[in-house]
Amino acid sequence: MSLVNGTEIFKAAREGHYAVGAFNTNNLEWTRAILAAGQETNTPILIQTSMGAAKYMGGYELCLNLVEQTVKAMNITVPVIMHLDHGNYEAAKECIEVGYNSVMFDGHDLPFAENLEKTKEIVALAHAKGISVEAEVGSIGGEEDGIVGAGELADVEEAKQLAAAGPDYLAVGIGNIHGVYPANWKGLSFERLEELAAVIKIPLVLHGGSGIPKEQIIKAISMGISKVNVNTECQLVFAKATREYIQAGKDQQGKGFDPRKLFAPGTQAITDLVKERIEWFSTPEVK
Template identity: 85%
Template sequence: MSIVNGNEIFAAARKGHYAVGAFNINNLEWTRSILAAAQETNTPILVQTSMGAGKYMGGYELCLNLVQQTVKSMGITVPVIMHLDHGNYEAAKECIEVGYTSVMFDGHDLPFEENLEKTKEIVALAHAKNISVEAEVGSIGGEEDGIIGEGELADVEEAKKIAATGVDYLACGIGNIHGKYPANWKGLHFDRLKELAAEISTPLVLHGGSGIPKEQIQKAISLGVSKVNVNTECQLAFADATRKYIEAGKDLEGKGYDPRKLLAPGAQAITDVVKERIDWFGTPSVK
């Protein structure tokens, strides 16, 4: 299966009241683990790099080549979307040029009119190359790779204007945050989500999917969310499994220090998290 854009997949998800997961990669293990979960469940998946991950991994072209070659070497047959997560204007343009099949332009920190104009520019550039575009209105709370949001609720009228640019999916702030959720988090604002979904037919995106209770995620999906982003839970699962391996002294047994053995429990933990979230999201099998 070649890497595809997200247009048909997420339009079908919005219509069918299910979601497709978007999972961040950080290296080869992350890439293989996430793709393995998609193949084992026979479901489409979106793999994405943040700007920070792109820099860490050696650049967007290398990230794209890594995913393409891993799809080939693993014999992945399900649809895979290669996406830029929370890209600024320059990063979005670079990923369009490199050949990502989907990009997010995150202009939430710009004055609204500038966000709107730059979104239009990215849509024109991307669509000319059959690349999907995600935009954001209303900041997502918390921090991810230096992208900081206050967690404000998306304004419905602003969301309608951004959607009218022709974006293929739209991230809207509805009380969700990146990273770990604090104990005093008040939950998702479903009233605002209902307002947005009533006015916008574009597939909606729930960022900060890690840590939101299952029932809230599924309610959000029933109301129009078609893409759910997950990153922190995979990181926590990887760290926990790796810690247990070392604390059990496994790295001191034979060649347990070999990174292929040392990283294996964490890699499997990522696959397990992704498979569980695919089940939560109700993603149907590929026919």
């Protein structure tokens, strides 16, 4: 199946009170692992690159080609959305030009008026080519490729204005953070999510999905969250499985040092985690 944009998939998720997972790729193994999980569960999947990961991998065009060719090579038949995660203005424009199916313009660190204006520009450019757009209001806690947020709660009025600018989905700050959650984290603000969901009808996005307790994620989805981003947990399970493989001395048995064998446990760990999160999100099978 060729890649698709996310507009109808996430609209259906909002209406159906479920979510579709968004998982970051960092290389070939990550790409294969994420796609395998979507295929094995027969559910749509969103695979995304951050600006930093795309730079590491060789650029946005290479990332897009990697996903497209891997979908073809693995005979993936479920819908796959190729998305830019936390892109600035220049990155969003480049990914639109390259041919991503969906882009996030993250202008939360700009003055609100500038964020609003640039969001409108990105929406116009993207929609002219059938590409979906994610915007962000309020900062997401932690750090993502140098973009640092304190985890503030999204302003409801600003969120209304940004949603009116025409994005297909909106990332909101409701106490969520990127990276590992600290022991003193206070949890998601369901009060703010309720306020946002009451006035914004487009799908809402929960960033920092790694480490949020299952019951909180399920409740957030029931209240309007339609896209849940997961990255850190994939990194952690990959590192753990790889470490266990080496500590067990398997890399020194026969040709256990071959990267195809060395990376296999970590790759499988990502697939297993993604499948588990798909179950959490109640993503329905493709009919």
